[in-house]
């Protein structure tokens with residue numbers, strides 16, 4: 293066993309003005325082998341709050357979002373929105389906290405490369421800008437390097453609503469000087485982002501829009517509910533066909549954001565991986581959907597508690613190897629593929645993990661291998677032969693969901709795992725060290 297380094301108190305760490313200790317160079321250290329026990333509170337959904345903040349651009353009035361997480365990604369998006377003329381204000385502390393966004397006037401319709409390249413979701417402003425101002429110049433997006441991630445569906449969809457689109461110099465220039473008009477959009481495959489953007493744009497278009505093959509992810513439904521509260525006329529939320537009757541203007545709203553099913557899934561996997569027993573609060577088994585069935589197949593016990601919560605209990609021995617295939621909702625979420633692989637590294641038997649949504653979402657494999665995992669790749673499938681133990685090593689977070697996978701693996705590994713490039717983690721997981729250490733994990737952050 294390597295000597296156990298002293299864990300500095302996270303209270304003494306330098307913090308940014310929003311109260312989170314973050315730096316591009318921070319690293320996280322985890323001493324594995326400690327079972328998690330206690331409660332893990334699930335934050336508001338990152339993938340819901342980002343499009344919800346974007347939706348505020350559709351109205352002159354204030355949109356109040358409650359139960360929002362404080363993340364690097366929400367701060368990046370706030371900068372994008374402020375650059376367009378919106379006022380973004382965080383309020384409250386703890387469970388009552390939230391953010392309000394008001395775009396009384398759009399002072400710009402340009403979203404620059406410097407900001408959009410940091411996070412793909414900031415590209416989504418193209419929909420509201422075009423619908424409300426009749427024009428938009430938005431940099432082509434960046435975000436996690438998990439595949440080519442083109443924007444063709446967005447552009448074809450906006451063209452179907454009457455926009456003129458030109459792509460040059462790394463920017464999409466879109467114009468609809470007389471406003472958007474409703475139309476029919478048949479998406480060739482499911483895209484969460486394209487559904488958000490086209491639903492928002494159609495909400496202010498003249499006439500009716502039909503979107504087929506729409507995404508049914510809970511975050512899309514949440515955005516749809518918020519748009520309805522703002523006055524949008526949308527039928528079919530949660531189904532593959534959306535029918536939207538455009539209105540001339542949208543108002544403000546006060547909206548409670550859904551909990552983060554992806555954070556909840558990662559924590560369920562962390563508890564199972566650590567050999568512990570803990571309750572996720574604010575979420576039920578139905579919220580983690582297909583993951584709940586896969587966890588049960590792996591031998592993990594899930595029980596709804598009386599209050600709103602989900603108790604996760606690790607199996608007595610090693611988990612059983614379980615196959616998964618990622619799919620659009622309600623299938624197994626691609627955002628939980630890497631964390632699930634983390635658990636499977638120490639499973640009994642061989643699991644096949646197939647990724648069908650993104651073409652390059654296996655970058656965590658080589659990092660898991662550094663911890664002693666036995667994984668081979670065959671096209672879109674990772675074959676994971678469970679090993680009895682992982683062993684600590686320095687590793688690097690390569691993208692948002694890969695980063696939490698390394699935390700899960702670190703909880704299982706013998707010794708002290710050092711995770712570098714944790715800015716990926718800070719994009720999507722609120723106060724993760726604090727939450728896990730409250731359940732007994734030996735995890736701490738080092739600033740470099």
Ligand code: UD1
Pocket residue numbers: 338339340342412413439440441442443444445446447482483484485486511626627649650651
């Ligand atoms: C969102 C989520 C992300 C999740 C993903 C799939 C947010 C902020 N991000 O990302 O966490 O992993 O959904 O559930 O909510 N595609 C095209 N052309 C397009 C648009 C998409 O080819 O114009 C492809 C993508 O490259 C990908 C697939 O469609 O292969 C699905 O991507 P999409 O659902 O659009 O993902 P995002 O909305 O970017």
